[in-house]
Amino acid sequence: MAADLWTALFIAILAAFTGYEVISRVPVLLHTPLMSGSNFIHGIVLVGAIVALGFATTPLEQAIGLVAVIMGAMNVTGGYAVTERILAMFDRSKRKGGGGP
Amino acid sequence: MAADLWTALFIAILAAFTGYEVISRVPVLLHTPLMSGSNFIHGIVLVGAIVALGFATTPLEQAIGLVAVIMGAMNVTGGYAVTERILAMFDRSKRKGGGGP
């Protein structure tokens, strides 16, 4: 196993703790935005999709890579927009708020 | 800056969050063992001291490396023993406990 993978394992351990600890303090009030917010955060997959497509050479790789990019982009923008809409409702500064129909 | 350093920076960020979150839940009751326990944990410096001495070539490097190892070893064993002694006092299973004079 390459050194990079061990390092990545260190990173994964720490990230798991961080995720667990940070999230266990989120009150039930915010569980819905938490769900959609973490949905947004795994939208980082778009970065990997760009790398995959960016280094793709055969047409098959390109096609699959394009699919990856499209799906990743949907995940990231959709996740962001939904979360932002939900949280706008909790925003005291614009109480009457609420996006869309 | 080498790639390893960036990775280390990722790691440091995550470790800082983890340390902060984990520790902020420790009750005042346990602040003394927390202090000596974290003292023990930076005893990991011994690992670095072993590397420094292990790759030392000149006598000067060896001398300083030896100092590093001695001090690191003191930190780690002392930190451990103190913490363990303090925590033994909180141990319900041997209530009358208390180490040493």
Next chain:
Amino acid sequence: MTNVLGTVLDAVYVVAVLVFILGLKALSNPETARRGIVYAGVAMLAAVAATFLSPGLSNFLLIAIGVMVGGGLGYYWARVVKMTAMPQMVAVFNGMGGGSAAAIAAVEILGGIGDRTIVALSIAGAVIGSISIAGSVIAFLKLQGWLPSKPIVLPARQVVGSAVLVVAVGFGVFGAVVSQLVWFLPFFLLLLLYGVLLTLPIGGADMPVVISLFNALTGIAVALDGFALVSGPLGDAGYAMVIAGTLVGAAGSLLTVLMARAMNRSIGNVVFGAFGAVEETGGPIQGSMRPMDIDDAASLLEYANLVIVAPGYGMAVAQAQQKVKELTDVLEARGVTVKFAIHPVAGRMPGHMNVLLAEAGISYDKLFDRDEINAEFPNADVVLVIGANDVVNPAARRAGSPLQGMPILDVDRAKNVLVVKRGQGKGFAGVENDLFYADNCHMLYGDAQAVAGKLVAAIKKS
């Protein structure tokens, strides 16, 4: 990688990760939550831009098209969807993430068939990502009502499912060992099938738990893809994926556990239990449901000191939150104290009620957790149950009930209980509700929005 550009790009990833975590932390407080997501959004944009600008990439046009098409679709859809359709929306975006992770894994397998470690990691990422996309699509279809929301129970489903999964993984491993790509076609197809088979037998109302589970799984798939990328040309992108993916994996798992616990069930029971497919056993309840007319209910409310509102899924379907807000306002104008009792799994998403009530402009100071408010019910003059059923069912305190042990809102301990629902319909769990037959309980039949509106009118009139 030229040195300066490389350093800048590396720094962008590190800062992005830092901001992600701070953003997640900000989510723990309603005052800061919105700021948190905006910061995280900026960080994400920066990370994506940094990746796009990295030296060595090609296919720029394709990337740009992909980002614009996917991004546009996602953004548009998220802006126009109704708030009540949120759960299936989250399911879709989650599925997209899983699909993207599976597709990345496919590309990695195509390109890296020589390197065992990378192929192994990619296979793992592909397995989880594929299950996540297929399962999320089924979850979407069920919640949207395009598939029946009842559990669809196939014969011997657990055996068949396991067999499909094992064969799929077998194809993948075999393909990796013999280094032939053709084996990965059945590999992916069978995984998608497994995701479908896994999700079909799960009832519509269990979907939120399942969505949260798939959310965590997608995070893990992304992290696995990240592992496969760290030794590649853009290692830092891989690390960022490992971090963000693991964060979500941990956070999502925790959230899933919390949700299942609030329903007093295990995750295994949710996924494999086909809950809601069985009919209730147990004798009929003594007594009858007694309706009350609107004017009597209005004056009961009006002359109360403390009214506690217990909303549930019915309020969400009826989109009654705005009327409930009006009702609160008229009652408060008459000096009545109004509080809201929020059960963590009322509705069809964790914290669903909070979102709806906040949307209607009800301050979250008035929203109380189950733990906070349960002791207060005996002091309440009236509890107004609006479209809630299982979460207020005292049968949960009775041995032998399917709900047994589920933590509920103790509304039956209040002086008077008014229940708004359309008819004799049972709640999601399909269990009779003892509450409706209690002496201190009266029914207000009708659609929640209509009934709340009538109550407002009656109180205003008096």
Next chain:
Amino acid sequence: MTNVLGTVLDAVYVVAVLVFILGLKALSNPETARRGIVYAGVAMLAAVAATFLSPGLSNFLLIAIGVMVGGGLGYYWARVVKMTAMPQMVAVFNGMGGGSAAAIAAVEILGGIGDRTIVALSIAGAVIGSISIAGSVIAFLKLQGWLPSKPIVLPARQVVGSAVLVVAVGFGVFGAVVSQLVWFLPFFLLLLLYGVLLTLPIGGADMPVVISLFNALTGIAVALDGFALVSGPLGDAGYAMVIAGTLVGAAGSLLTVLMARAMNRSIGNVVFGAFGAVEETGGPIQGSMRPMDIDDAASLLEYANLVIVAPGYGMAVAQAQQKVKELTDVLEARGVTVKFAIHPVAGRMPGHMNVLLAEAGISYDKLFDRDEINAEFPNADVVLVIGANDVVNPAARRAGSPLQGMPILDVDRAKNVLVVKRGQGKGFAGVENDLFYADNCHMLYGDAQAVAGKLVAAIKKS
């Protein structure tokens, strides 16, 4: 690195880090804390052994000697030291860590003078590590009583200090730029001097905060050394240092802030304020201190329903905890409820009182935080203050007092207050205590251990 051995060693580091974190987590609960430290100890042992076994090392004999000498000394000392000497013990071990970090940095500089990044990181590690060892030694000397514990205030100390620091760093940077080792000698010497100058003006009772600060600093120094090592031959050792060092850096900083906050002071004020060097201003207090004799005090205690004990530094010096435990036992045998009010900074370490009382075998169920117990004082028949002073000084509620704003135990609100102390001595802050002159307060003069012993005897006799 042979492949199998290498993999095993890598795995050891990863597991060690995992266990460290779990160990730290276990510290948040007294039931699991001890298990936590034992696990962390095993993980540390494994990490050290893995490093020792790594291919490519030489100087094995020297390493073994160093580990045995240092380890033996540290272990022996830690086992025999008195519990009351704990703070200075922690200071010493902390200093050792800082010194080790500085020495590692020195070796890195000697070996790596060509590589700018490594030298820069090493310089940073050396700066912090050196300050930490020098400062910790001074802290030790003060707490041990080998240096006067009063602030030693030198003229223009802040200017001189800053100048020393700037010149020291200047030598280091210059040495790195011209790649000449000789400049690092004055670099290290001046840094040690700076550590001394920084710590001398800090009063003995502020030392705990400072020790905690140096603890955090040592953690950061270790992390910086780790950064310098990650690109070296044993990169994983470097990562382990980065993780553990940063963990401690973050945890220690937080603890320091909490402590300073409990004293209502900023960290800057603790480090640069030379607190305790100034004399109190403000008029004398009206009234006088009234002693009570032991038998009266004993019967007051004996016939009480609720006695709250508020211990402080005096109990620690007098080693009175065992007698206090006996007193608790005899009182409880007579049906008196006994509780302990623990102020977070009573004594000379954070949580000091908890440790002492636990040592004496008092269950931590009876120990209450300031926040938990403050509301109960008005219900207490007797509060027994044992060697506490500042933490029960109601002057903290008075504008203009040096203690103003410090959160205190509200013992003066109890029906009766008995204060055990040797004489008219002031507390650490050097402020008169209004409590001692209050109508409901009586003094029991004498050494805390002796007085507690006499109370036990008097109660047993009656």
